[in-house]
Amino acid sequence: AQKVTQAQTEISVVEKEDVTLDCVYETRDTTYYLFWYKQPPSGELVFLIRRNSFDEQNEISGRYSWNFQKSTSSFNFTITASQVVDSAVYFCALSAIVSGTYKYIFGTGTRLKVLA
């Protein structure tokens, strides 16, 4: 079965703190893709990153970084020096083959509150 677990329902940090959002996935496929999306208070879903199962290199984009570890089936997301604008719900998603075609499976999301 395909599954994505975001165990942290809500995290609160003070501005400028670093914060890591956890994502653990389950799949039997050897080829799969992982994504992170941000949903700010305005409600839209904003794509942040996509990573395929053959690329375990960590990625950094400004204050955002992602740590992909196949050994622990995790794809964690770290925000360095958090800002109030980072307050949002963050979703991790897995895309793997379900009934012969790729489907997205979303985690339940982590609500991040960054306090000024």
Next chain:
Amino acid sequence: IAGITQAPTSQILAAGRRMTLRCTQDMRHNAMYWYRQDLGLGLRLIHYSNTAGTTGKGEVPDGYSVSRANTDDFPLTLASAVPSQTSVYFCASSVLAGGPPDTQYFGPGTRLTVL
């Protein structure tokens, strides 16, 4: 470029009424999707379409129907709304279909309340 537009933005609907949520994309993407977002459950796939003229069922298709007459439009219909269909509905699209997944891009959502 608008990307994906959804209408209406929000709607309050009496139970038993028929409702169509509209979704239009101008990116010429092949694949389109409908999700519902409920607190504590994340996003769940209702229906999808890999290309114009074809549709498929997602994780929670009961009570919903879709059609894909052309590339740009993917309406979602609730034939007889029930309160459990109160949710935020997101339409999404992606360039490719069937092969390795590319990124899905989402519309702004429709907040539907069924009383």
